[in-house]
Amino acid sequence: MRSPVRRRLTRVLVALGLISLIALPAAAPVGAADPVVLRVGTVQDLDAMNPYLTEYYVGWEVFGLNYQGLVDFGLNAEPIGGFAKSWTQDGNTWTFKIDPDLKWSDGTPATSEDARWTLQKLLDIQKGDRGYVGVGYLDLYLTYAAVNSVSAPDPQTLVLTTDYPNTQILTSYLPILPKHIWEKRDINTDANKVPVVGTGPYQAVEWKTGEYVRMVRNPNYQGPTPKSYQDETFIQFFKDEGAMTEALKAGDIDYARNVTSDQFDSLKSQPNVVVAESTVAAEANAFTHLVFNTHAPIKDGGSSTSAVRDVAFRDALGYAIDKPALVDKVLGGHGVVGSTIIPPAMSGGLWHLDPPNVRTFDLDVARQKLDAAGYKLDASGKRLDHEGKPINLKMVVPSSSTTYSQSAEFISAWWKEIGVGVTVQSLDPDAVSALQKPPEADPPGKASYDVVIWNWAGDVDPNSLLKNATTDAIKSGSSDSFYSNPRYDELFALQGKENDQAKRKTEIDEMQQLLYDDAPYHVLFYDAALSAWRTDKFGGWPLSPETGGLPFFAYGTAGYDYLTAPQAAAPSAAASAAASAAASPGSSEAAVVATAAPSAPPASSSTSGSGNSLLLVVGIILVIVAVVAVVGLSRRRSAAGEEE
């Protein structure tokens, strides 16, 4: 009957409940002195733990902490000891010295053989069918440095030879991998599962995709003395800047990278939070631009009018863009007006050229120039091209950032005023990328657009940005303007080999001027990088570079070595670095010495973070409850019926 059934059911339930409680894992070990944990927030999601497979900034930050490059970057992007402690150059021969006490994080001695093995592996793959390593970003540094052979005459010495004398190897990202672990792995596809073994300051021990990566102090790291303050570094991946900003305000994270300009302004008044805007670091080494499709006519594709192929037309339109207004309205003032394609942020302004013939915003001048170039207005106020067709430009913007669509709104309004029609279309970044492929590329595309507004980012050397306007780039699919100028190509080849910095600067200046005059691009602005961090848990925040830079996500990961315990005085205004003001680098040095940070032993595996067992238990209990509920629900009817 019912009653025994119900009683039995209850008994089963209780039994199950008890069983699940017993099955709970034993109480976790009591934590030692709680480790000092640094929490860094970013909106970018880490894609790979293998340095040769990651395509994102955050991936570079992670491998920068796990591994050392052959040569690393200091706070001011200057070459400092990495895997190799010192080096000498003699013409085409580089000799690197490795510290005899250097050890991998697992205790194995690290020698020149590890470096030789890593670099030789890269060279071998490059020469093979595949031609590139992983996603093909890092091995290029060997190509730029023209390295042709590598050898390890003794465990502390590594010798490289190059095709021609150059110093590119000193500004390269070449993480050195432990041979004893990687010789069994395929560097092109291996996931490099945690725990990671490297010589960098922090080693990844946990990675929850889409959530965070947890890195603990490497006891064998040959870093600065005294040791860096934090025992563990977390990088947490947020879905959007809003959530990240809230987390910073609540103290759930200590550093927020790339907040939006509105959030930046709102964070200025938060207690214990320092905001810094950098036009000389990180994302500022990039430009947002408007690019014309200058490709020759393409069947069933290409530009909608021959006008975009005319220098005079593009030049005239340049006078109808109010760049200062864009910086003010679109970036909230957080940026620098653009001119040439090498940002002033790159290498402290070493390569940037300020052209003498800057275009100013003047609609009348724009109209005059259009008239002079033969683009007459028709009766309805529209400009006609040389074939007599009214001009209506198709402007495409990626939907990844409102910066592009907002800029497009302003620009199309200005251009309409001078008679040039514009239709703006917003597409997924991937779709825009596919759209920009010409017939020569593989896979081929139709390049059906007139104008695109997007963004290019640079690294320490101008090569990667200059390359995009070469004729070769059209075939490789990286050119967005399809600009082809023999003189530009010639200069590109020359500067790539040029060791004399002054001569190289002259060559690069000429290239920048060529592009400015021919105007396949109108560089709108150089976005400032906006970050914020808390001062109540950590102090000694360094800036990289030391004038107007940011602590993290800089050229290297040197910034992580400088943190200290929180400092008494909240240096809110003083530390916030504006582009013009020089920050005081000296303070970080003093703070490092003064603090007696208790160097707690790195936390052994505790129950922190993972919680997989907990989830499993809760989940199973839930399923049991659900099943019981369903069964119980179906039973109640018969029970009620019986009660009559």
Next chain:
Amino acid sequence: MGSRYLLRRILQAMLTIAGIVVLNFILFRAMPGSPERMSHNPNQSAAARADLRARWGLDQPLFPDQFARYISTTLQGDLGQSYKYKGQDVTEVIANRVWPTIILFGLGELIAIAVGLVLGAYSGWKRGGVVDYAGNGASLILYSMPYFLLGMILLVIFATALGWFPTAGMFTLGETYSSFSDQLLDFAHHLVLPLAAVSLGLIGQYSILMRSSVIETRSEDYITTATAKGLSESRVLRGHAVPNALLPTVSLIGINLGFIIAGAITVEVVFSWPGLGTLTQEALEARDYPVLQAIFLILAVTVVFANLVADIVYGRLDPRVRT
């Protein structure tokens, strides 16, 4: 309950799943922006790109080659490798994210069913009473509010302004727990707000439906008979009105599951809850086909299964459908 009924329902479910598998495959291949273009590398040579396509089997014709390959590997439980998380198996990527979603939405559903049904039944029975007006009003508001809006309001008020709850995640990062119950407490602490966002929205839905269902049932003859027989009001409500009013709600719960998953994405994103919702969003952005296919397969199977269960429960509750 007839075994033919059960068998028929199960067969229907399997056929549906088979159809979904085919649709799944077609849909994702038809989307623009194939994966190798996601490689942002401007230096990638043509040979390298071709090599990538060959490795992923993208250079072969859609039917039958790619499709056959998809079916055979799926049946073997090999869901491929993620395009975005390079080198990781799809099953691995998904396995980490399944339980957080199950717990959040499972618990949310259970709470919503318990509270929503009770509230709705009571409101419907005591029509015009205080509980009815207040409850109905609140339910309407909650029902019409999108999950993410509810979530953001809760976040701003309780997490940021008052600081009672954390703003993101499932556990506090970098925390060391001295005991299991500490960890459980931390988990519960993080769970409260997203759970509230999910349950409140669902409570609104279930309560409104239950209410109108009960109101309708109330006017039935057998209710009048039961009252006339002298049964207490609560006995009539519990024993006669509710079981009959339950029928449409049971159907709704099954159907709802599909929409809840859609809501999962928004709630999870607001709270950075590391579940399938956030994984779906990431995979969409990255055009990570294998992960997307696997997620949608799992979801489809779940929805079909839930509807099957709902059908069975309905069958038990209402003998009239058991043909």
